[in-house]
Amino acid sequence: MPLFMGEYYIASSYNEEENAIAEWYDSENYNSLVIIDEYNRIERYKEMCGDMDVYVMWLTAESRPEEGKKIIFINDKFNAMAQDFVLEHWAIVGFFTG
Numbered sequence: 001m002p003l004f005m006g007e008y009y010i011a012s013s014y015n016e017e018e019n020a021i022a023e024w025y026d027s028e029n030y031n032s033l034v035i036i037d038e039y040n041r042i043e044r045y046k047e048m049c050g051d052m053d054v055y056v057m058w059l060t061a062e063s064r065p066e067e068g069k070k071i072i073f074i075n076d077k078f079n080a081m082a083q084d085f086v087l088e089h090w091a092i093v094g095f096f097t098g
Helices: 014-026 042-049 080-089
Strands: 008-011 032-036 054-058 070-075 092-096
Touching (some): 008 014, 014 042, 014 092, 032 080, 042 054, 070 080, 080 092
Parallel strands (some): 008 092, 032 070, 054 070
16 A cells, blocks of 8 residues: 555646646645645745635645635645645645746
8 A cells, every 4th residue: 555645746847837726726626735846936836826816825834724715835845744734634736846
């Protein structure tokens, strides 16, 4: 049995990242997206969201999803904190390297 399995996005360009965010936004399955980006480019993801009703914030140990709100959480590594959040809150993961 795998240690971690689920849906995720892998994007290596601005357009792929933007498309992944748009696809996640249109999905009814996930309200939280955890973007793993070693450069922590939070302003980039805010820009990509444009007019979408999305909150973009850092992932912290205190982070929690909010019912009925789409939230993107940014973290530089897929560390234990990110893994715990994804497993506990059924978030989707995006590995963005563009």
